[in-house]
Amino acid sequence: xxxxxxxxxxxxxxxxxxxxxxxxxxxxxxxxxxxxxxxxxxxxxxxxxxxxxxxxxxxxxxxxxxxxxxxxxxxxxxxxxxxxxxxxxxxxxxxxxxxxxxxxxxxxxxxxxxxxxxxxxxxxxxxxxxxxxxxxxxxxxxxxxxxxxxxxxxxxxxxxxxxxxxxxxxxxxxxxxxxxxxxxxxxxxxxxxxxxxxxxxxxxxxxxxxxxxxxxxxxxxxxxxxxxxxxxxxxxxxxxxxxxxxxxxxxxxxxxxxxxxxxxxxxxxxxxxxxxxxxxxxxxxxxxxxxxxxxxxxxxxxxxxxxxxxxxxxxxxxxxxxxxxxxxxxxxxxxxxxxxxxxxxxxxxxxxxxxxxxxxxxxxxxxxxxxxxxxxxxxxxxxxxxxxxxxxxxxxxxxxxx
Numbered sequence: 001x002x003x004x005x006x007x008x009x010x011x012x013x014x015x016x017x018x019x020x021x022x023x024x025x026x027x028x029x030x031x032x033x034x035x036x037x038x039x040x041x042x043x044x045x046x047x048x049x050x051x052x053x054x055x056x057x058x059x060x061x062x063x064x065x066x067x068x069x070x071x072x073x074x075x076x077x078x079x080x081x082x083x084x085x086x087x088x089x090x091x092x093x094x095x096x097x098x099x100x101x102x103x104x105x106x107x108x109x110x111x112x113x114x115x116x117x118x119x120x121x122x123x124x125x126x127x128x129x130x131x132x133x134x135x136x137x138x139x140x141x142x143x144x145x146x147x148x149x150x151x152x153x154x155x156x157x158x159x160x161x162x163x164x165x166x167x168x169x170x171x172x173x174x175x176x177x178x179x180x181x182x183x184x185x186x187x188x189x190x191x192x193x194x195x196x197x198x199x200x201x202x203x204x205x206x207x208x209x210x211x212x213x214x215x216x217x218x219x220x221x222x223x224x225x226x227x228x229x230x231x232x233x234x235x236x237x238x239x240x241x242x243x244x245x246x247x248x249x250x251x252x253x254x255x256x257x258x259x260x261x262x263x264x265x266x267x268x269x270x271x272x273x274x275x276x277x278x279x280x281x282x283x284x285x286x287x288x289x290x291x292x293x294x295x296x297x298x299x300x301x302x303x304x305x306x307x308x309x310x311x312x313x314x315x316x317x318x319x320x321x322x323x324x325x326x327x328x329x330x331x332x333x334x335x336x337x338x339x340x341x342x343x344x345x346x347x348x349x350x351x352x353x354x355x356x357x358x359x360x361x362x363x364x365x366x367x368x369x370x371x372x373x374x375x376x377x378x379x380x381x382x383x384x385x386x387x388x389x390x391x392x393x394x395x396x397x398x399x400x401x402x
Contacts, residue, residue, distance in 0.1 A: 010132045010192075015141075017188035018132065020181040021125035022145045023152030024091070025118060031174045032098065033057060033236040033258060034161040034251035037244055038168035046104050054237040054358035059108060060094075061355030063115025064122075065348050071120045072344020075127050076337065081186060081193045083120055088182030091117030095175025114175070119347060121178075126343035128189065130331045131196075138331070139273045142324035146269030149323065150316075153262035161255020168251075211335035213342075218330070222349040224285065225326050227384070229353030230360055231292070231377055232319065235261060235312065237358045239299075242370050246305045257309045261316035268320020275321050276328070282395055284325045286388035291318030293381030300374035326350075 010018075032039070040053045074083055090113055097110025125145075133141040156174050163170030240254050248254055268275070275284065291314065298311030326346065334342040364373035 013184075013188045014132070014192070015144075017181075017185040018125055018128050019145055019148040021121055021185050022129075023148045024178050024181055025122040025125070025149065031095075031156045031160045032164075032171045033157070033240055034255040035164040035168040035171045036240050037249075037254075038164070038251065042168060043104050051358060051362055052104070056108065056111060057237055058233060058355045058358055059111040060115030060118055061351035061353075063112045064119040064351035065355060067116050067119045068123060068344040068347040068351070069341070070344075071123045072127075072341040072347070074120075075123050075340030075343065077340075079193060079197055080124055080127075081190060084124055084182060084186055084189075087117045087120030087124070088178055088186075089117070090114070091121060091178045091182075092175060093117075095178065096172055098172030099169055115351075117178075119344075119351075121182075122347050123340060123343040126327060126331075126346070127340045128192075129327075130334070130339045130343070131336070132192070136273065139276050139324070139328055142327055143270050143272030143321075145327075146272060146320065146324040147266050150262040150265045150269055150320070154259045157255045157259040157262065158252075161252040161259075164251035164255070211337055213338055214333040217333040218345055221326060221330050222345065225346060225349040226353040226356070228289075228322065228326070229350045230357045231296070231353075231381060232315075233354045233357035234296075234361055234374070234377060235315070238361060238365070238370065238373070239312075242299070242374070243305060243308060245370070246302065246308055248305045253305075257305065257312055260309055260312045261319065264313045264316030265320035265323070268317060268322075269324060272321050272324045272328075280392055280395060281325055281329045282388060282392035284321050285329075286385045286392050288318045288322030288325070289381050289385030289388060291315075291385075292322075293378045293385060294318075296374055296381060297378035300371050300378055 036053050036057065039056070040049050043049050043053075046052060071083075071087075094110045094113030094115070094117055097113065098107055101107050101110055129138070129141060129145065156177075160171035160174050163173055235258060239258060243254050243257060248257065279287070295311045295314030295316075295318065298314060299308050300311075302308035302311060330342060330346050331339070361373055361377075364376055367373075368376055
């Protein structure tokens with residue numbers, strides 16, 4: 001399959017469609033975060049509800065981890081339009097299940113179905129981005145994608161918080177937004193999908209040695225992406241309870257503070273292309289971890305909700321350019337024929353970190369307490385960033401010698 005199988009450069013409608021698909025991924029877990037305290041109270045008789053409430057938030061990530069490999073293979077092998085429709089319906093069905101199921105077990109099952117839909121949606125968005133934009137244009141697009149994800153996060157966190165203020169089940173209604181996004185993507189990407197299918201037919205069965213999958217590059221970026229999401233999801237899983245301890249009881253207020261992280265991430269994300277002109281990808285990784293670590297430390301020692309909100313905002317500053325950097329680093333190493341599967345592996349890393357987040361932080365909270373866990377994570381993040389900065393300097397020195 002050739003590098004370019006699409007009939008034309010993407011226009012505004014296609015760009016909006018792919019950005020919309022990307023933005024939908026942020027809804028997978030964090031949307032119901034403002035509902036967690038009241039959901040926990042509703043299911044107070046369920047044993048282990050303290051941990052299970054956080055697990056409910058991240059359970060879609062487990063389904064994504066399990067299914068992402070298959071979804072990536074399907075994105076490379078089948079008509080992407082059919083996969084898009086199937087995943088959009090799974091997303092809507094599983095996401096809204098919290099509106100109409102009652103038992104906690106059924107709610108968990110709905111979150112699994114949601115995860116299957118998110119896996120396909122995210123992989124398709126990543127694969128189309130790699131196909132439609134190349135080189136510096138891809139870096140600029142991924143910056144816009146990061147901004148779109150951030151804006152989507154603001155919308156769903158505020159909307160989820162507002163609906164949760166009416167009733168804790170209300171936040172689940174936010175998932176209905178996936179239906180118009182799926183419809184837009186289905187219409188806008190139709191000619192590109194047809195061209196892709198036609199190109200595959202004309203190419204016939206590939207001959208010669210198949211391209212090698214870049215496992216060495218993934219051995220670096222995969223674990224780093226896992227850790228990034230594990231730490232990032234400390235806020236939606238543990239943050240509402242920390243804010244409750246600081247006197248923030250309104251789900252709408254919790255949603256507003258949590259949305260600050262996505263608000264402050266927008267400048268770094270949308271200017272990612274410009275940042276890449278000045279900094280290497282390794283340097284962006286390093287600075288992102290250090291800044292997020294500083295933000296986590298501010299939250300750990302916050303004497304009031306105002307200082308906690310400041311820490312959340314600082315974390316967003318570090319997150320902004322980091323998100324598109326992972327995709328840029330990874331897709332630069334991947335052959336065109338393997339982009340769906342490559343998107344699947346990165347998806348596994350990202351959502352594996354999301355799922356593991358409450359499980360990883362549970363022993364930290366048990367040993368150090370909630371604020372102490374935030375402090376320990378802050379130290380870890382700053383040290384990791386310092387190590388990555390050392391690698392960035394070594395890379396720069398090697399390039400200067402060469």
